[in-house]
Amino acid sequence: MNMEILEAASLLVMSGTIPGHYCCPLSPNTLPFLSPLKINRNGRRKRAPLYLRASSNSDTRQNFPRLCGTLPAYHRSQFVTTQCQRIEKIAEITNEDGNGTNGTWVKDAVSKASQVLGDVNGQKAIGFENGVIESSDDKSTPVGAANSASPKKRGNSVEDEAWRLLQESMVFYCGSPVGTIAAKDPSDSNVLNYDQVFIRDFIPSGIAFLLKGEYDIVRNFILHTLQLQSWEKTMDCHSPGQGLMPASFKVRTVPLDGDDSATEEVLDPDFGEAAIGRVAPVDSGLWWIILLRAYGKCSGDLSVQERIDVQTGIKMILKLCLADGFDMFPTLLVTDGSCMIDRRMGIHGHPLEIQALFYSALLCAREMLAPEDGSADLIRALNNRLIALSFHIREYYWVDMQKLNEIYRYKTEEYSYDAVNKFNIYPDQVSPWLVEWMPCKGGYLIGNLQPAHMDFRFFSLGNLWSIVSSLATTHQSHAILDLIEAKWSDLVADMPFKICYPTLEGQEWRIITGSDPKNTPWSYHNGGSWPTLLWQLAVACIKMNRPEIAAKAVEVAEKRIATDRWPEYYDSKRARFIGKQARLYQTWSIAGFLVAKLLLEKPEAAKNLWNEEDAEIVNALNIMVEPRRKRGRKVLKKTYIV
Numbered sequence: 001m002n003m004e005i006l007e008a009a010s011l012l013v014m015s016g017t018i019p020g021h022y023c024c025p026l027s028p029n030t031l032p033f034l035s036p037l038k039i040n041r042n043g044r045r046k047r048a049p050l051y052l053r054a055s056s057n058s059d060t061r062q063n064f065p066r067l068c069g070t071l072p073a074y075h076r077s078q079f080v081t082t083q084c085q086r087i088e089k090i091a092e093i094t095n096e097d098g099n100g101t102n103g104t105w106v107k108d109a110v111s112k113a114s115q116v117l118g119d120v121n122g123q124k125a126i127g128f129e130n131g132v133i134e135s136s137d138d139k140s141t142p143v144g145a146a147n148s149a150s151p152k153k154r155g156n157s158v159e160d161e162a163w164r165l166l167q168e169s170m171v172f173y174c175g176s177p178v179g180t181i182a183a184k185d186p187s188d189s190n191v192l193n194y195d196q197v198f199i200r201d202f203i204p205s206g207i208a209f210l211l212k213g214e215y216d217i218v219r220n221f222i223l224h225t226l227q228l229q230s231w232e233k234t235m236d237c238h239s240p241g242q243g244l245m246p247a248s249f250k251v252r253t254v255p256l257d258g259d260d261s262a263t264e265e266v267l268d269p270d271f272g273e274a275a276i277g278r279v280a281p282v283d284s285g286l287w288w289i290i291l292l293r294a295y296g297k298c299s300g301d302l303s304v305q306e307r308i309d310v311q312t313g314i315k316m317i318l319k320l321c322l323a324d325g326f327d328m329f330p331t332l333l334v335t336d337g338s339c340m341i342d343r344r345m346g347i348h349g350h351p352l353e354i355q356a357l358f359y360s361a362l363l364c365a366r367e368m369l370a371p372e373d374g375s376a377d378l379i380r381a382l383n384n385r386l387i388a389l390s391f392h393i394r395e396y397y398w399v400d401m402q403k404l405n406e407i408y409r410y411k412t413e414e415y416s417y418d419a420v421n422k423f424n425i426y427p428d429q430v431s432p433w434l435v436e437w438m439p440c441k442g443g444y445l446i447g448n449l450q451p452a453h454m455d456f457r458f459f460s461l462g463n464l465w466s467i468v469s470s471l472a473t474t475h476q477s478h479a480i481l482d483l484i485e486a487k488w489s490d491l492v493a494d495m496p497f498k499i500c501y502p503t504l505e506g507q508e509w510r511i512i513t514g515s516d517p518k519n520t521p522w523s524y525h526n527g528g529s530w531p532t533l534l535w536q537l538a539v540a541c542i543k544m545n546r547p548e549i550a551a552k553a554v555e556v557a558e559k560r561i562a563t564d565r566w567p568e569y570y571d572s573k574r575a576r577f578i579g580k581q582a583r584l585y586q587t588w589s590i591a592g593f594l595v596a597k598l599l600l601e602k603p604e605a606a607k608n609l610w611n612e613e614d615a616e617i618v619n620a621l622n623i624m625v626e627p628r629r630k631r632g633r634k635v636l637k638k639t640y641i642v
């Protein structure tokens with residue numbers, strides 16, 4: 001069978017057109033027993049489940065044998081025992097690691113980062129004397145106020161606890177670790193879906209495992225979630241485009257069909273059809289691609305990304321994202337709640353977070369896609385989109401003092417190709433908070449852009465990931481970090497990092513959130529503070545050779561995060577309270593903190609997570625902008641639509 005036919009066959013199987021049997025891929029590391037691996041897509045609807053034969057879409061280059069079969073009940077106890085053994089084994093490794101790491105880690109982290117990255121822009125001096133971190137911008141953070149242990153000692157124990165908790169959050173399927181549970185809060189009886197493995201929540205967990213050299217769980221996660229990629233997900237009899245990755249999945253143990261004495265494990269994904277608000281997880285597939293590339297870079301194992309089923313999975317995500325629609329913009333058009341902010345928060349349209357992840361995923365996919373005739377069109381579309389997207393975001397989403405002043409003086413109702421105010425923004429949208437808030441030095445990318453609407457809220461993840469992915473220019477990236485430093489008391493205060501700033505209040509909150517009691521001002525998504533964002537902050541700061549900013553934020557978190565039992569989020573303007581409805585022992589708070597610490601200790605590893613600025617894109621942007629400035633719209637219209 002040639003490659004194209006194999007690929008087409010795998011597409012058919014993945015789409016559920018061909019019923020098959022899905023079986024457990026047995027690697028040298030998985031356990032020597034057989035298990036039925038049914039993927040229960042329709043459990044709740046009680047429809048007959050489909051089976052996928054792994055061998056139909058498996059790669060001939062794969063060395064692992066795949067076995068199919070049924071696990072009798074007595075084998076289950078063996079399965080549980082083996083899980084326990086595995087956890088113990090990891091625990092031993094942890095202890096060894098825990099003793100050997102840390103030290104005066106802030107100092108070390110900064111000096112290591114300087115060594116690795118070079119002193120490109122006159123590295124700021126950072127001191128760590130008498131429990132106070134001092135940076136040259138004169139802002140100092142006293143440490144040790146909340147905890148009398150020395151920062152060094154506390155740092156060690158908090159990091160050790162994080163690693164232990166992360167391992168305890170592991171979820172096993174067929175004896176192999178496949179993800180981490182969203183939260184393991186013993187005090188909360190109302191688990192909702194926090195007992196599931198969320199794709200987006202697993203990313204910092206996966207990276208923590210990669211940084212610790214634990215590659216299996218990440219590989220398993222990648223391959224198992226690939227098997228879940230949009231089969232026959234339906235909502236109200238409607239199936240969305242293929243390529244969608246679930247928001248989350250759960251490992252369920254169910255009675256084996258026709259055999260009361262046996263059980264089997266099934267993977268039950270949720271594509272948003274059960275999620276609160278029925279939100280579509282647009283970010284899942286993008287994060288999946290980003291993690292896949294990080295796995296290859298950190299482990300050196302490129303065989304996973306080279307597999308035909310994985311290549312097909314990448315292409316399916318890309319095709320879904322690059323499909324034509326009615327939209328005129330190169331940004332991805334999505335519904336509200338399609339990302340980390342998974343409830344109504346007025347971010348429908350073209351939210352920055354999705355655009356930054358989209359850009360990053362396109363770059364990562366381009367790096368991994370095997371060159372072959374069949375994908376030439378896709379690669380072409382991908383390249384065009386990268387250029388148009390970066391132009392659009394850099395040009396139209398950027399605000400700083402100068403740009404604000406331009407917007408403030410905009411003329412409106414311009415009908416022409418050369419309009420200055422292309423989106424017909426009414427200057428009244430420059431609201432008083434923004435006039436006060438924008439620092440003289442610094443700037444940021446706005447949250448969303450629509451006709452006659454700029455969402456000026458500062459969304460942290462979108463801005464940080466724009467730095468990480470090089471969607472923002474170098475100048476813009478530094479300016480975002482300048483703004484973070486200037487607005488420290490708004491964005492970090494007592495717990496990093498504010499999810500967005502400022503909040504929706506009063507009538508605006510009522511209309512936009514639908515009077516959501518969870519998203520009241522300074523809580524949850526509406527200006528709450530999320531420790532998980534520390535890891536993205538760390539990657540962004542290390543990339544820009546300014547690790548001291550992230551180190552300072554980690555130091556703030558370290559003072560109370562373990563004592564507070566690793567909350568999901570914090571409330572109040574300065575993040576002084578544990579969030580009203582926050583889960584405790586939230587895995588991505590634990591993993592986000594841990595990844596930030598590990599990266600600051602070993603900054604060279606952060607290179608595996610960011611995207612360098614692409615010279616070809618920069619060239620194309622220059623070519624695009626120059627003729628347009630000189631010759632008007634003719635060249636532009638012919639070449640790219642921006």
Ligand code: GLC
Nearest residue numbers: 182198200201339340341342
């Ligand atoms: C909340 C968050 C979402 C996260 C989920 C699981 O719904 O808004 O981003 O994935 O919890 O932790």
